[in-house]
Amino acid sequence: MKNTGSLNGDMYTSDVFQILFDYEISRSKRYPSPLTLIQLEMSPIATSADALSAAPKIFSSEINRHLRAVDIPSKAGNIYTLLLPNSDKHGAHAVCERLLLIFKNKFASPSGDSVVFSLHIGATTHNGGPDISSESVLKKARDALKQSKLKGANTYIFLS
Numbered sequence: 001m002k003n004t005g006s007l008n009g010d011m012y013t014s015d016v017f018q019i020l021f022d023y024e025i026s027r028s029k030r031y032p033s034p035l036t037l038i039q040l041e042m043s044p045i046a047t048s049a050d051a052l053s054a055a056p057k058i059f060s061s062e063i064n065r066h067l068r069a070v071d072i073p074s075k076a077g078n079i080y081t082l083l084l085p086n087s088d089k090h091g092a093h094a095v096c097e098r099l100l101l102i103f104k105n106k107f108a109s110p111s112g113d114s115v116v117f118s119l120h121i122g123a124t125t126h127n128g129g130p131d132i133s134s135e136s137v138l139k140k141a142r143d144a145l146k147q148s149k150l151k152g153a154n155t156y157i158f159l160s
């Protein structure tokens with residue numbers, strides 16, 4: 001997936017993401033369709049400093065490899081936000097389960113050292129229509145992420 005609006009070539013910046021997020025919210029409001037927002041926090045664990053510095057790039061590449069072309073990924077620090085247009089609660093659960101499955105594996109850094117990732121995932125879905133707002137969707141995803149952190153590593157919480 002090539003996102004031309006990103007600075008690092010694989011994830012949208014927060015500014016670009018906000019524009020796309022607002023557009024998808026307004027589209028979902030006007031033409032009621034489901035929308036999923038996932039926030040995840042990743043913590044890399046590596047055997048060397050080189051592997052640790054390569055971890056964000058490895059993580060971003062794996063996320064992009066497993067998303068649809070219409071999905072919109074963004075990164076700010078170690079928080080990743082994934083907007084999934086036309087994705088209902090079943091799609092949200094499937095993506096969260098897939099992410100946990102993918103990232104329970106070890107990954108090799110360019111130097112050959114191992115990297116593993118610990119994840120906390122919060123997700124929400126809205127069916128669209130006149131009562132959808134970017135603030136409410138974002139708040140639910142953030143609340144779900146907070147609950148995942150309380151629950152423990154490699155968990156996801158879904159709030160509808």
